[in-house]
Amino acid sequence: MSDWLEDHLPKVVLAPSFVAVLIFVYGFIGWTAWVSLTRSKLLPKYDIEGIIQYQKLFAAPRWDTAMNNLFIFGALFIGIAMILGLLLAILLDQKIRVEGVIRTIYLYPMALSMIVTGTAWKWILNPGLGVQSMVQGWGFENFKFDWLVNPDYAIYTVVLAGLWQSSGFVMALFLAGLRSVDEEIIKAAQVDGIPTWRIYSAIILPSMAPIFLSAFIVLAHLAIKSFDLVIALTGGGPGYATDLPATYMYAMAFSRGDIGQAASSAMVMMLVVFTIVVPYLYSELRAKND
Amino acid sequence: MTDLSMPQTQDSARADYGKIALRWLLYVMLGLFALYYLLPLFVMITTSLKSLEEIRTGSLISLPRSVTFEAWATAWSGACTGIQCEGLRPYFWNSVLMAVPAVAISTILGALNGYVVAQWRFKGANLIFSLMLFGCFIPFQVVLLPMARMLGIMGLAGSIPGLIFVHVIYGLGFTTLFFRNYYVTIPQELVKAAKVDGAGFFRIFWSIFLPLSLPIIVVTVIWQFTQVWNDFLFGVSFSQAGTQPVTVALNNIVNSTTGVKEYNVDMAAAIIAALPTLFVYVVAGKYFIRGLTAGSVKG
Numbered sequence: 001m002s003d004w005l006e007d008h009l010p011k012v013v014l015a016p017s018f019v020a021v022l023i024f025v026y027g028f029i030g031w032t033a034w035v036s037l038t039r040s041k042l043l044p045k046y047d048i049e050g051i052i053q054y055q056k057l058f059a060a061p062r063w064d065t066a067m068n069n070l071f072i073f074g075a076l077f078i079g080i081a082m083i084l085g086l087l088l089a090i091l092l093d094q095k096i097r098v099e100g101v102i103r104t105i106y107l108y109p110m111a112l113s114m115i116v117t118g119t120a121w122k123w124i125l126n127p128g129l130g131v132q133s134m135v136q137g138w139g140f141e142n143f144k145f146d147w148l149v150n151p152d153y154a155i156y157t158v159v160l161a162g163l164w165q166s167s168g169f170v171m172a173l174f175l176a177g178l179r180s181v182d183e184e185i186i187k188a189a190q191v192d193g194i195p196t197w198r199i200y201s202a203i204i205l206p207s208m209a210p211i212f213l214s215a216f217i218v219l220a221h222l223a224i225k226s227f228d229l230v231i232a233l234t235g236g237g238p239g240y241a242t243d244l245p246a247t248y249m250y251a252m253a254f255s256r257g258d259i260g261q262a263a264s265s266a267m268v269m270m271l272v273v274f275t276i277v278v279p280y281l282y283s284e285l286r287a288k289n290d
Numbered sequence: 291m292t293d294l295s296m297p298q299t300q301d302s303a304r305a306d307y308g309k310i311a312l313r314w315l316l317y318v319m320l321g322l323f324a325l326y327y328l329l330p331l332f333v334m335i336t337t338s339l340k341s342l343e344e345i346r347t348g349s350l351i352s353l354p355r356s357v358t359f360e361a362w363a364t365a366w367s368g369a370c371t372g373i374q375c376e377g378l379r380p381y382f383w384n385s386v387l388m389a390v391p392a393v394a395i396s397t398i399l400g401a402l403n404g405y406v407v408a409q410w411r412f413k414g415a416n417l418i419f420s421l422m423l424f425g426c427f428i429p430f431q432v433v434l435l436p437m438a439r440m441l442g443i444m445g446l447a448g449s450i451p452g453l454i455f456v457h458v459i460y461g462l463g464f465t466t467l468f469f470r471n472y473y474v475t476i477p478q479e480l481v482k483a484a485k486v487d488g489a490g491f492f493r494i495f496w497s498i499f500l501p502l503s504l505p506i507i508v509v510t511v512i513w514q515f516t517q518v519w520n521d522f523l524f525g526v527s528f529s530q531a532g533t534q535p536v537t538v539a540l541n542n543i544v545n546s547t548t549g550v551k552e553y554n555v556d557m558a559a560a561i562i563a564a565l566p567t568l569f570v571y572v573v574a575g576k577y578f579i580r581g582l583t584a585g586s587v588k589g
Binding site: 006009010011013014016017018020021022024025026027028029031032035044088091092094096102104105106107108109110111112113114115116117119120121122123124129130131133134137164168169172173176221224225227228231232235245246249250253254259262263265266267269270273274277278281285 | 316317319320323324326327328329330331333334337345346349350351399402403406407410412415416418420421422423424425427428429430431432433434435436437439440459460462463466490491492516519520521522523526527537540541544545553556557559560561563564567568570571572575578579582583
């Protein structure tokens, strides 16, 4: 083998992946950004017309609903998953006899696809045969739980199913964090007679700040990308009551034949993700290089 | 908790009762949460074993009076996804044909990339790695439209190789990250010593790094397999009738509007679609968790 090749082999090996990422990630983002500035309908056009697609997007009631839903879903999903995950992790951290079994039970939904999760919860929440009819069957004739088909509440059923799927993961993250706290400090505090809840609130939790951040980033990212769960659980309905930006984009791209709208909605999604993720990744990578 | 033995006074006896009560409360809470996570699985399984008649007359959480596997047979080979009624079987195999090569290729590329980025640092290597890493976090909606056109140009539109290609491309960031973070912990002196002995780039990878890599290969394979198997967005966007993965077929079965709604078949189909990843989780749970937490870019 020639010396030149031997010297540059690492670069040669990395090159195909690098080129692929340049084209299929950055090039494609550029393409979508370009098309979002045109009057593309069923087929892409490349004459730049300005921000008309974005004006149309922000004037569309359906997009308004999708963004509102993202806000409701995101806030509840992230907030409750963090609280639930932390609570479960702390409960599991108390030297539990069958910890392995319980951890397995809490985490298994994460192995399932959102389509499976959506299918299961669609059946459970179905008013005619699911929870509502079960409780009515127990004699509570007036019990009502029809969120799945109620436009005002359907988005909360997406939160319910999403939490079931993802909260175990937050628990696993936090549990790993709790276990990495220095044992000596905790022991010293116990000897001093400091109550357990004080040890958690004053010593353990503050030292886990980076894990809170990681969990937040992952959950926020999941929430913004959420697509499968809505499709399987509500199909975006009733009407478009549970639309999210991801389902809006898909509808514009593949069933409405409005590429311009699809591209501009995708760009807005990307901006939302990047404002959350970029500062985080930047600080992570900087910290690692030091 | 440390057990500080103290003389038994009345106070400490009361404290002991308090402790026991707390302990009970703890186990009750853990048990209730376990029920919450298990109930949907229980409901899915029992529903899949009931007849439609029993579903209509019975309750959500009642056990089946007479167990029947008819719904499973229908879900596997007779349920309709739109106009076709071949069950999940062909789509299940589509997913296998898609996931196995996609996972293998992206893992191998990730190992090589991670090896370069961690051990053969050259000017700009960190920048390249950062660019690849940012790629992990884009919402895929932003690449759907150009990718659909690109697959058309490449002659891969609506095909399983097309889906393999897409999964390899968008899996690269994560697989590279996993291997990079693992290889960074191996001392660079090892490479230097091997170079002095005359070993080249691939030789060092093959006989030093690869034999050390089993744990991270397992984590990466599990992560990629669950990602690819559970994917829906790429499947529904880039496949056509006949090449769809199992998640898309499941959604079509559940949401097909023709005929009577067969809830037992829906549940059996959902379990079938979930079995491979559940199996991985049960068999390699420890590595599954490691993959999940590694995916959150920490440490």
